[in-house]
Amino acid sequence: MPLHIDQALQDVVTALRAKGVKANVDPAMVDLPGAWVTATQGAHVLMCGGVQLTVEIYLVVADKRVGQAWAELSALLDKALTAVDPTEPTQLNEAIQLQGPHPLPCFKITTTTTA
Numbered sequence: 001m002p003l004h005i006d007q008a009l010q011d012v013v014t015a016l017r018a019k020g021v022k023a024n025v026d027p028a029m030v031d032l033p034g035a036w037v038t039a040t041q042g043a044h045v046l047m048c049g050g051v052q053l054t055v056e057i058y059l060v061v062a063d064k065r066v067g068q069a070w071a072e073l074s075a076l077l078d079k080a081l082t083a084v085d086p087t088e089p090t091q092l093n094e095a096i097q098l099q100g101p102h103p104l105p106c107f108k109i110t111t112t113t114t115a
Contacts, residue, residue, distance in 0.1 A: 005039055008053055008115040012037050015083040016057070021076060023057070027098045033061040033072050035080065036098060042115070050114050057084065057109040058096050069105040077107055084111045 009025045016023035022034035030036045041054035059076040061069050077090065088110040095103035 005042070005051070005053060005115045008113050009037050009039055009055065012055055012057070012084065012111070012113060016080060019079045019083040021059070021079045021083065030060060030098055032104070033059075033076055035059050035076070036096070045114070053113050053115050054087075055111050055113055057111065058094070058106045059109065060096060060098060060104050060106040063102060063104055073105060073107050077109075080109055084109060086110060087112050 006025075013023040013025060016035055016037070022031045023037055024030050024034065025037050027036045036058045038056055038058075039053045040056050042051040043054075045052055057080060059073055059080060061072040061076070063069075064072070073092075086109050090110075091108040094106045094108050096106045097103045
């Protein structure tokens, strides 16, 4: 059975978008405030031929004052949590460099899905 990691990630993107979170698998295409969705691990489920994917969702906002960034990230988190179920505690003190030269504030949600 072929793996469909790309489709599994697109399914997460679709779920986030349905809840109002602008999400993308391409970090250069993330529209801020929004989410970058990527797979980080695949646990092989050999009996059924698939893979249990660990997916990280980076909720990202533009570089702003700390209080404003926290407020925007919290609003994104509220929406994202209606689309996915975290499998680990959400990381709240993160930064990520997506498109430009500077890291941006973000929260990181870890979840799982199958491919």
